[in-house]
Amino acid sequence: MMHSDIKSRPAYQALAPDLAGSRHLLVIEGEALPPGRLAALSNTFAPVADGLHTWLAGAPAVEGIAGKLWRLGGVEDVLDTLACATRGYGMGDRLYVLGTEPFLWSVATAAALIGFGPGQLQLEHAGSLRRRVWCTHCHGLTENVTTGIVACGGCGRHLLVRDHFSRRLGAFMGVMVDAEAPGEIPAIEEVFA
Known part of the structure; x- marks a missing residue:
């Protein structure tokens, strides 16, 4: 994860089971899983293994995870x-x-x-630093952005990818990079690989 002084930027911590919880759902994006991290997670969540369900999205079959394991195709x-689970999850x-x-x-x-x-x-956070960018002009979302400037997938404007993050949208803000000098677009560089 990149360091930022922007207050809206989320700060992430290593996952640890909340022992006050009654049931535990661990959701892992398979492609973001660093080598050895699954074994470490299994050890970390061992104290709650009896109430642990693990959803592994988009990864090959694995062995040795604590609790019950379900494999899912991807984020969709x-x-x-989760949308089908409107009943069954509660305060604990x-x-x-x-x-x-x-x-x-x-x-x-x-989940909210x-x-x-x-x-x-x-x-x-694990894996790529790629970003989802929300266009402040057309309100469209552009996925998997790795550059500091990106063409909006909605309106086509070249957007400066800011470090300001909206938790509501789950995206970084993008503002028109050439608003004050139309046509003057800085070099596009990989920043969030």
């Missing part, structure tokens, strides 16, 4: 499964999410819709 499957349940920022905030938004509060949720 995670969101659909905890949700832990590991993945890239777009994955984390997609899952966090879906079914009643998970901020105190029930832990997020840990």
Whole structure:
């Protein structure tokens, strides 16, 4: 994760089970899983293994994870499964999410819709630094941005990708880079690989 002094920028911590929770749901984006991290997570969550359900999205089959393991195809499957879980999760349940920022905030938004509060949720960033960018002009979202300037997927404007983050949108803000000098677009460089 990149360091930022911007106050809206989320700060992430390593996942740790909340022993006050009754049931635990661990959601992992497979492509963001660093080598050896699954074994470490299994050890970390061993104290709550009896009440642990793990959803592994978009990764090959794995062995040795604590609790019950479900494999899901990707973020869309995670969101659909959460949407179907409008009953069954309550105040004592905890949700832990590991993945890239777009994955984390997609899952966090879906979880909030079914009643998970901020105190029930832990997020840990892993994998690529790519960003989801929200255009302040057309309000469109552009996914998987790795450059400091990106053409908006909605309106086509060249956007400066700011470090300001909206938790509500789960995205970074993008503002027109050549608003004051039309046509003067700085060199586009990879920043968030």
